[in-house]
Amino acid sequence: xxxxxxxxxxxxxxxxxxxxxxxxxxxxxxxxxxxxxxxxxxxxxxxxxxxxxxxxxxxxxxxxxxxxxxxxxxxxxxxxxxxxxxxxxxxxxxxxxxxxxxxxxxxxxxxxxxxxxxxxxxxxxxxxxxxxxxxxxxxxxxxxxxxxxxxxxxxxxxxxxxxxxxxxxxxxxxxxxxxxxxxxxxxxxxxxxxxxxxxxxxxxxxxxxxxxxxxxxxxxxxxxxxxxxxxxxxxxxxxxxxxxxxxxxxxxxxxxxxxxxxxxxxxxxxxxxxxx
Numbered sequence: 001x002x003x004x005x006x007x008x009x010x011x012x013x014x015x016x017x018x019x020x021x022x023x024x025x026x027x028x029x030x031x032x033x034x035x036x037x038x039x040x041x042x043x044x045x046x047x048x049x050x051x052x053x054x055x056x057x058x059x060x061x062x063x064x065x066x067x068x069x070x071x072x073x074x075x076x077x078x079x080x081x082x083x084x085x086x087x088x089x090x091x092x093x094x095x096x097x098x099x100x101x102x103x104x105x106x107x108x109x110x111x112x113x114x115x116x117x118x119x120x121x122x123x124x125x126x127x128x129x130x131x132x133x134x135x136x137x138x139x140x141x142x143x144x145x146x147x148x149x150x151x152x153x154x155x156x157x158x159x160x161x162x163x164x165x166x167x168x169x170x171x172x173x174x175x176x177x178x179x180x181x182x183x184x185x186x187x188x189x190x191x192x193x194x195x196x197x198x199x200x201x202x203x204x205x206x207x208x209x210x211x212x213x214x215x216x217x218x219x220x221x222x223x224x225x226x227x228x229x230x231x232x233x234x235x236x237x238x239x240x241x242x243x244x245x246x247x248x249x250x251x252x253x254x255x256x257x258x259x260x261x262x263x264x265x266x267x268x269x270x271x272x273x274x275x276x
Contacts, residue, residue: 001077002136004126005068007060007091008035009084010119011256017123020068020079024091024258025058032058035257044257045230045265055261059091065098069107078106078136080126082119082143084258085191086111108140110147113191117227117253118150118271125222146273149219152187153212154227154269155205155234159183159195184208193262202234206268210241213270222273223250229260234268242270 003019006012013036015021023034028047033039035057048055065081072079086092092111099107112119122143129139182205184197197212199205218224224247228235232252239249249270255263 005081062097069102073104087191152271219273219275229267
C-alpha cells in the first residue's frame with residue numbers, strides 16, 4: 001500500500017488526503033504547541049497578536065520519521081513524504097537522515113520547495129495518481145516535475161516576521177516597514193521566500209499581485225486558489241480583482257501556525273500551477 005505522509009506546514013485539514021501526520025512544534029512566549037494537534041489557526045493568530053517575543057518553530061527529529069519508515073518497511077508499505085521546502089526548514093533533512101537509517105527503497109522524500117497549501121496541490125495530485133494505479137516511484141517522479149511549476153504571489157502588511165525568522169534580508173525588511181509601502185512576496189523555484197516587489201498602498205499591491213499572475217498561463221488541470229493568514233477582507237478584494245481579470249477561484253485556504261509564524265496577520269495571496 002502507498003501511504004502519503006505530510007507535516008503540519010502543509011496546512012492540510014483534509015485527513016482523506018494523507019495517512020501519516022507529522023506535527024511541527026511552535027513556541028509562543030515560552031510555551032510549546034503542536035501545530036494541528038493542540039493549536040488551531042485562529043487561536044494561533046490571536047496569540048501572535050499579543051506575543052511578547054517572536055515565536056519560533058522546531059523541526060521534528062529524525063527519530064519521529066524513523067519509527068514511521070521502519071513500520072512501513074515491516075508492513076511492506078511504501079511512503080511518499082511531502083516535506084516543507086529544505087530552504088525554509090531542516091525537516092526535509094531530518095526525513096532524509098531517517099530514510100538512510102532505515103535503508104528501505106520504499107521511502108520517497110519529496111523536497112516540495114514549497115510550503116502551506118502549495119504542498120496540498122501535490123497531495124491532491126498524488127492521491128489522483130494512486131487512484132489511477134501509478135506506482136510510488138512514478139508518483140514521486142511526476143510530483144517532482146509538477147512542484148517546479150507551482151506559483152504563489154502574496155501581499156503582506158510588513159516583512160517584520162520574515163526578517164526576524166531569517167527568511168528575508170534586513171534590507172528588504174526595512175523597505176517593508178516604510179509607511180504605506182506594501183511588499184509583495186513569492187516562493188522561488190528553489191524554495192526560498194523572496195520579496196519581489198512593493199506597491200504604494202493596498203489597492204496597488206492587489207493589482208501588482210494580479211499582474212504577476214497574468215504573466216503565466218495557468219494549467220487548468222489544477223485549481224486557482226487564494227490564501228490568507230488572519231482576516232479575510234484583503235483576500236475578498238484580491239479575489240474580486242482576479243475575477244475581474246477572468247480567473248475562476250475554486251476556493252480559499254488559511255495559512256496555519258507553522259508558516260504563519262513567519263508572515264503575521266493580514267496576508268493575502270493566490271497560488272496556481274503554471275502550464276508546461
